Amino acid sequence: MAKQKEYLGQFEEIVMLAILHLGSNSYGTKIRQTVEEALEKTISIGAIYTTLERLEQKGYLTSWQGEATQERGGRAKRYFEVTGAGQRTLKNNDVARHKLSALVLAQ
Amino acid sequence: VGVELSDFGMEGVQKFDSTPNTIETFQRVVDRHVTESIAEDARSCLVGTDAFPPVAGEKLLLLILSREERKTNILGDLTEEYSELAQKFGRRFATIWYYKQAVASAWPMLRKVAKWGLFLWAGELIRRLTH
Numbered sequence: 001m002a003k004q005k006e007y008l009g010q011f012e013e014i015v016m017l018a019i020l021h022l023g024s025n026s027y028g029t030k031i032r033q034t035v036e037e038a039l040e041k042t043i044s045i046g047a048i049y050t051t052l053e054r055l056e057q058k059g060y061l062t063s064w065q066g067e068a069t070q071e072r073g074g075r076a077k078r079y080f081e082v083t084g085a086g087q088r089t090l091k092n093n094d095v096a097r098h099k100l101s102a103l104v105l106a107q
Numbered sequence: 108v109g110v111e112l113s114d115f116g117m118e119g120v121q122k123f124d125s126t127p128n129t130i131e132t133f134q135r136v137v138d139r140h141v142t143e144s145i146a147e148d149a150r151s152c153l154v155g156t157d158a159f160p161p162v163a164g165e166k167l168l169l170l171i172l173s174r175e176e177r178k179t180n181i182l183g184d185l186t187e188e189y190s191e192l193a194q195k196f197g198r199r200f201a202t203i204w205y206y207k208q209a210v211a212s213a214w215p216m217l218r219k220v221a222k223w224g225l226f227l228w229a230g231e232l233i234r235r236l237t238h
Contacts, residue, residue: 046212
């Protein structure tokens with residue numbers, strides 16, 4: 001039996017798009033700021049990390065520890081990157097949305 | 108009387124009440140430039156060394172955040188953004204923002220704990236009622 005297609009929740013999709021947009025500079029603060037600007041509402045860093053950890057567990061993201069800097073109180077940054085599986089799932093969401101939009105517009 | 112500072116390798120115009128001689132002009136320009144530089148250095152020192160987040164806010168997050176890795180990431184990100192905001196809008200604004208973030212970040216985790224606590228309590232209640 002073929003594996004069922006997987007889809008992302010709305011917030012998960014926005015976080016993944018923010019990571020793709022930021023490229024090699026995608027870590028907590030930058031992701032939070034990008035999502036906040038896009039949604040035009042306050043987003044907590046806790047909500048961002050809860051989503052990032054969930055997406056990483058699902059295999060849609062990969063992360064690695066970066067350098068510790070003085071302005072972060074000597075704490076290291078954690079960088080995130082979208083995996084191949086993550087990109088396929090993003091595409092699934094996009095295709096489903098377009099199909100449904102076309103149906104609505106055809107009415 | 109306005110003197111163009113571009114003659115001295117700087118931008119802007121220095122105003123004088125009366126026509127200045129060259130030495131007086133040069134002295135005033137140097138004084139202003141030095142004062143501004145010292146003030147700027149003092150401001151950057153304050154921001155660079157003193158703009159750390161409120162200790163109580165950090166302690167609240169350390170109490171609530173469970174995993175060591177999450178503590179490092181979240182506290183590091185908040186410290187970085189706090190420093191940026193303190194530089195742009197002042198420490199008061201940055202402190203209020205920090206506490207808002209700390210409470211908002213703690214809420215989803217507290218809710219999860221409360222949910223599991225409620226399940227355990229309900230389970231215990233059912234067990235007692237059926238025995």
